[in-house]
Amino acid sequence: MLxxxxxxxxxxxxxxxxxxxxxxxxxxxxxxLVVVEGPSGSGKSTLLFVCGALLKPTQGTVLVTGEDPYAxxxxxxxxxxxxxxxxxxxxxxxxxxxxxxxxxxxxxxPCPQPGYRERAEELIRHFHLEHRANxxxxxxxxxxxxxxxxxxxxxxxxxxxxxxxxxxxxxHDNAVIVLDALSDYAENDGAVLLVTHDPSASxxxxxxxxxxxxxxxxxxxxxxxxTGRRTETSx
Amino acid sequence: MNDSKRGHMSLxxxxxxxxxxxxxxxxxxxxxxAIACGTLLGFVVGLRAYDMRSRQALARKEQQLKxxxxxxxxEIRKATLKLSFNLIILPKDQSMREWHEKGxxxxxxxxxxxxxxxxxxxxxxxxxxxxxxxxxxxxxxxRTVILVGCRGEVSNIHKDPRMPLVQPVPDGKIVLGHEVHQxxxxxxxxxxxxxxxxxxxxxxxxxxxxxxxxxxxxxLSDAQELLDKKDRINAILCLQCLCLGNVPMxxxxxxxxxxxxxxxxxxxxxxxxxxxxxxxxxxxxxxAALDREQQHxxxxxxxxxxxxxxxxxxxxxxxxxxxxLLSFLNARSRRPEVGILRAVxxxxxxxxxLFLSRCILTGLLGGLLGCxxxxxxxxxxxxxxxxxxxxxxxxxxxxxxxxAFLLAPVLALAGWPAVVAASIQDPAHTLRGG
Numbered sequence: 001m002l003x004x005x006x007x008x009x010x011x012x013x014x015x016x017x018x019x020x021x022x023x024x025x026x027x028x029x030x031x032x033l034v035v036v037e038g039p040s041g042s043g044k045s046t047l048l049f050v051c052g053a054l055l056k057p058t059q060g061t062v063l064v065t066g067e068d069p070y071a072x073x074x075x076x077x078x079x080x081x082x083x084x085x086x087x088x089x090x091x092x093x094x095x096x097x098x099x100x101x102x103x104x105x106x107x108x109x110p111c112p113q114p115g116y117r118e119r120a121e122e123l124i125r126h127f128h129l130e131h132r133a134n135x136x137x138x139x140x141x142x143x144x145x146x147x148x149x150x151x152x153x154x155x156x157x158x159x160x161x162x163x164x165x166x167x168x169x170x171x172h173d174n175a176v177i178v179l180d181a182l183s184d185y186a187e188n189d190g191a192v193l194l195v196t197h198d199p200s201a202s203x204x205x206x207x208x209x210x211x212x213x214x215x216x217x218x219x220x221x222x223x224x225x226x227t228g229r230r231t232e233t234s235x
Numbered sequence: 236m237n238d239s240k241r242g243h244m245s246l247x248x249x250x251x252x253x254x255x256x257x258x259x260x261x262x263x264x265x266x267x268x269a270i271a272c273g274t275l276l277g278f279v280v281g282l283r284a285y286d287m288r289s290r291q292a293l294a295r296k297e298q299q300l301k302x303x304x305x306x307x308x309x310e311i312r313k314a315t316l317k318l319s320f321n322l323i324i325l326p327k328d329q330s331m332r333e334w335h336e337k338g339x340x341x342x343x344x345x346x347x348x349x350x351x352x353x354x355x356x357x358x359x360x361x362x363x364x365x366x367x368x369x370x371x372x373x374x375x376x377x378r379t380v381i382l383v384g385c386r387g388e389v390s391n392i393h394k395d396p397r398m399p400l401v402q403p404v405p406d407g408k409i410v411l412g413h414e415v416h417q418x419x420x421x422x423x424x425x426x427x428x429x430x431x432x433x434x435x436x437x438x439x440x441x442x443x444x445x446x447x448x449x450x451x452x453x454x455l456s457d458a459q460e461l462l463d464k465k466d467r468i469n470a471i472l473c474l475q476c477l478c479l480g481n482v483p484m485x486x487x488x489x490x491x492x493x494x495x496x497x498x499x500x501x502x503x504x505x506x507x508x509x510x511x512x513x514x515x516x517x518x519x520x521x522x523a524a525l526d527r528e529q530q531h532x533x534x535x536x537x538x539x540x541x542x543x544x545x546x547x548x549x550x551x552x553x554x555x556x557x558x559x560l561l562s563f564l565n566a567r568s569r570r571p572e573v574g575i576l577r578a579v580x581x582x583x584x585x586x587x588x589l590f591l592s593r594c595i596l597t598g599l600l601g602g603l604l605g606c607x608x609x610x611x612x613x614x615x616x617x618x619x620x621x622x623x624x625x626x627x628x629x630x631x632x633x634x635x636x637x638x639a640f641l642l643a644p645v646l647a648l649a650g651w652p653a654v655v656a657a658s659i660q661d662p663a664h665t666l667r668g669g
């Protein structure tokens with residue numbers, strides 16, 4: 001579902017170029033939940049944006065569902081993103097002037113398809129937000145905001161779900177709801193790439209990789225991370 | 236929630252929700268546009284109202300001047316009548332010495348001369364009065380009088396008919412000078428006999444202190460018969476029209492002689508000309524003063540228009556700056572929103588539309604409010620200035636209203652740079668907290 005091959009991304013810094021991501025090769029298959037761990041500034045988020053067709057790599061190739069999004073025009077890449085990729089962020093990034101329902105439906109605006117209202121309502125019910133459907137984000141609790149963001153990310157049934165510290169601001173109960181949703185999503189043939197510091201999140205990973213200074217710490221094929229559900233053999 | 240019923244949010248709906256969420260910014264933008272449009276229309280209305288008032292005042296002044304000049308012309312006509320005539324045409328062989336001694340001519344010329352003169356294209360004389368006069372003994376009253384036979388004025392067929400300066404003596408009537416009717420104790424309506432003919436006293440003149448006091452007037456044809464001078468006259472009085480008073484006397488004399496070669500023309504009444512010239516000078520100076528006033532008003536109007544143009548331009552620039560700043564602040568506060576919308580698949584064009592919808596709504600609403608303010612100002616001015624509202628000649632024409640309304644969205648586009656900046660921002664940079 002997601003395939004990175006020797007992907008690098010550099011940024012111009014005051015003391016010369018900085019390699020935020022340095023020659024990373026990674027694959028995430030359908031039905032897999034892969035956790036990326038690493039200290040702050042190690043390049044986790046940059047890797048996530050590169051995977052999400054938001055940040056073009058300076059080197060290497062990115063394939064999502066077998067297609068290189070960076071080979072597309074900006075407009076086509078936006079459409080590709082809308083149809084194939086879902087995002088969840090630690091800061092939720094809800095549109096402040098839209099209600100919960102509208103925030104969820106906003107994901108269907110770039111490429112409108114009929115029948116998504118029912119799916120939006122179903123997701124809202126699934127995440128116990130039905131009583132908040134017409135509330136603005138500012139009227140929601142932190143957990144409710146993240147659940148709304150999760151519902152928005154899942155609306156278009158993306159093939160790849162990218163989550164950047166989704167439980168970082170949540171209490172235990174809400175974190176469990178979010179992680180359950182991500183696990184369920186992966187169980188249903190979705191591909192999930194989860195960047196997190198949360199040990200409980202790591203426990204749910206099918207595979208786990210550590211990143212430092214833009215590079216994976218273990219060479220591909222040597223990582224043997226035992227998770228509660230699957231044994232990882234390589235990245 | 237119609238959009239959400241369809242399963243997605245329309246951009247317009249999103250823009251409307253955003254406006255409702257960030258009311259203060261939107262209201263300030265609308266006010267900036269409204270102030271700009273309102274100022275523009277307000278100045279237009281104010282300037283046009285002032286112009287109308289100025290025009291009305293000038294028209295009143297002009298009307299008043301015309302009335303004054305008309306009165307002046309009538310006064311001149313009356314003054315001319317009282318003072319005597321301008322020219323007298325005598326036969327060529329009339330001795331001047333004799334004419335001055337006796338006060339009337341002793342030789343005659345054909346009455347036809349007056350018709351020839353009247354029918355000619357002599358443009359400088361308007362009134363012709365043929366007379367036959369002679370000093371004689373009034374046998375029935377046993378006294379000497381000057382008998383004047385006169386008829387009505389011979390009209391100049393090349394010009395507009397004018398009120399005659401001297402009224403003719405009706406048939407069978409006689410007009411008496413002051414000394415004559417006083418000494419003979421005659422009054423209007425009494426019958427008198429002159430050279431064997433009966434006349435009814437038509438009018439008795441007041442004292443003039445001239446030969447007129449010893450003069451009697453009868454119809455010209457009667458005088459010609461009584462004096463046995465059929466179709467003969469001994470003078471033609473030419474009453475000069477005052478409107479041609481600036482024509483030199485030499486020219487008038489030459490004009491008459493050209494048409495009646497065997498006559499001579501005597502000038503008198505230069506005082507009348509002097510007065511006429513003075514009146515004409517007054518008229519020309521009045522017209523010049525009116526012209527100066529009009530020029531002054533035009534100059535003032537020009538200065539006001541320049542001032543208004545500068546002020547309106549300043550207001551427009553300030554409004555545009557204000558709108559640009561508000562748009563920039565709006566776009567800045569929406570950076571995370573733009574980032575996530577780009578992340579979920581919104582295209583740059585859709586982001587542009589989202590921001591542009593806001594700009595256009597700001598412009599339309601601001602324009603509407605500004606135009607309403609302009610209409611209110613127009614109505615207030617219309618109450619004080621009689622004008623037809625919303626027509627071509629009104630204080631505020633529909634063209635100005637339309638112009639101001641169209642200006643509003645254009646003005647709102649001052650936020651365009653902020654819109655472009657928002658739409659091209661890097662979503663990854665924003666979402667990473669940059």
